Amino acid sequence: MNLSLDSKVALITGGSRGIGAATVRLFVEAGAKVVFNYQSAKAKADELVRDCGGANCRAVQCELSTPAAAERLIAETVSAFGRLDILVANHGIWPPEDTPVDLMTDEHWLRTMAVNLNSVFGLIKHAVAQMKKQRSPARVANSSANAGVEKTSLADNPPASAGHIVLVSSTAGQRGEAFHCDYAASKGALISMVKGLSTELARDNIRVNCVAPGWVATDMSADALSDPPTRAKVFATIPLGRVGTPEEIAGPILFLCTLHAGFITGEIFNVNGGAVLVG
DSSP states (O other): OOOOOTTOEEEESSTTSHHHHHHHHHHHHTTOEEEEEESSOHHHHHHHHHHHOTTTEEEEEOOOSSHHHHHHHHHHHHHHHSOOOEEEEOOOOOOOSOOOGGGOOHHHHHHHHIIIIIHHHHHHHHHHHHHHHTOOHHHHHHHHHHTTSOHHHHHHSOOOOSEEEEEEOOTHHHHOOTTOHHHHHHHHHHHHHHHHHHHHSGGGTEEEEEEEEOSBOSHHHHHHHTSHHHHHHHHHTOTTSSOBOHHHHHHHHHHTTSGGGTTOOSOEEEESTTHHHHO
């Protein structure tokens, strides 16, 4: 199976470390040109660009907390490589402290929503506009002509994808997370967005899917996983008995952006060691 992304341009948010960095590396290895953003980890971002090669990879400093910031990042991607074929919305925050809902401040709630949800709306809005804009007249004509063709002929000659969008959610978005209602709500909203947008954008041949990790060994989870009681509690909820690696999340993200996933849209791809089944 050739999981190639040759000639594709991808924007991967939160790409300087963790799942994002693993995804950037994998996409470049698959032949894509990649733009990723970072907030403050400039040294890690610069190192990743050096490893991947400046001709294939660009880093943009951008704090994603508003739709306006998202619009600028889409524009930077198109400016760098001339188009946009793939959006991977991977960035997000998980406030590590347990916070009962009656003690959660408005600022805490609004900050999580701004980063995890509002900026993703902006990314999708402007990415879809770009994907629709760059469709060739031949592709649009072919899609219109296929509207009245029998399904058998469509199966023999399916329309080429005009774009792929993959949102990174979480098991918390499916089953909730006590004392982290802000995070769970934001990640659950991403899943609902995937379900609605997949049908809305199907006519434009834009695939919209979600990868939902469980616990993964990243900087964001490091403090929790380094605490022995918390670590033991986490491991007890995962049937496979361990947390995931960033590379184990990046692989499914890559697959969903290849031609082998051409008939997949609106799906929630769970990558969590079976944890979502026993939560």
